[in-house]
Amino acid sequence: MNDESVGVVETKYYNIDEPIELDSGEVLNDVTVAYETYGELNKEKSNAILICHALTGDAHAAGWHKGDKKPGWWEIVIGPGKAIDSEKYFIICSTVLGGCKGTTGPSSINPETGKEYGLDFPVITIKDMVKVQKKLIDSFGINQLAAIIGGSMGGMQVLQWMVTYPKMMKKAIPIATSAM
Numbered sequence: 121m122n123d124e125s126v127g128v129v130e131t132k133y134y135n136i137d138e139p140i141e142l143d144s145g146e147v148l149n150d151v152t153v154a155y156e157t158y159g160e161l162n163k164e165k166s167n168a169i170l171i172c173h174a175l176t177g178d179a180h181a182a183g184w185h186k187g188d189k190k191p192g193w194w195e196i197v198i199g200p201g202k203a204i205d206s207e208k209y210f211i212i213c214s215t216v217l218g219g220c221k222g223t224t225g226p227s228s229i230n231p232e233t234g235k236e237y238g239l240d241f242p243v244i245t246i247k248d249m250v251k252v253q254k255k256l257i258d259s260f261g262i263n264q265l266a267a268i269i270g271g272s273m274g275g276m277q278v279l280q281w282m283v284t285y286p287k288m289m290k291k292a293i294p295i296a297t298s299a300m
Contacts, residue, residue, distance in 0.1 A: 125191060126158045126199045126206050129183035131222055136255050140217075146242040150231045153256050154179045154222025155214035158198055159206035161260065168262050169204060170253065170289075171213040172270025172277035178221040181213040182206070209266060214256055216249040216277070223252070246273070250280045254288070264288055271295035 136151040156179045161168060171181050171194065182198035184191050198204045198211055215223040218241065226241040233240075257265065268289045270278045275297025282292050 126183035128186060129156050131156055131179055134256050134259055140252060142242055142248045143245045144243050148224060151224045151252060153214050153252060155212060155256060156180060158182055158211040159209050161210040165262050168210045168212060168265050170265050170268045171211060172274035173213060174272035174274050178219060179213050179215040214253055217252040218244045246276045246280045247284060250277055250284055254285060264290060267291040267293060269293040272297055
């Protein structure tokens with residue numbers, strides 16, 4: 121680990137207490153969101169940045185998990201003195217709904233059956249992913265993000281944030297993405 125890393129980090133979990141109505145009309149109960157944070161949230165709660173990951177990403181965007189052989193997927197960009205400076209910003213990255221790396225998805229236990237959802241997991245949209253991210257952001261008491269940044273499928277999430285919650289961010293940075 122180099123001196124410019126955010127260091128050893130831990131994935132945290134947020135449980136959403138209310139049902140999530142999906143675009144499909146189906147409802148998910150007991151949704152859990154895996155997320156990591158880097159830096160400190162200021163008193164005004166005005167320095168938060170949401171990072172949205174690509175299809176194969178997850179909440180582990182920077183730093184090291186104990187025993188890792190490599191750092192988070194965007195370690196080169198997130199950390200002290202880097203483009204997304206963890207000494208200036210409070211950075212949040214969550215695994216998307218359906219992502220299966222800690223956030224509710226097909227490998228999660230369906231509370232209705234007591235078994236993994238598997239193929240019974242409902243069809244989800246980018247808008248559903250953003251709805252769950254918004255619940256996580258609300259749990260911090262953040263009224264407006266300094267920025268939302270994401271590439272590829274993460275960029276599609278940024279675009280959806282712009283449409284669904286246009287006043288929730290000062291800046292939106294979609295990278296290497298397409299229109300939805």
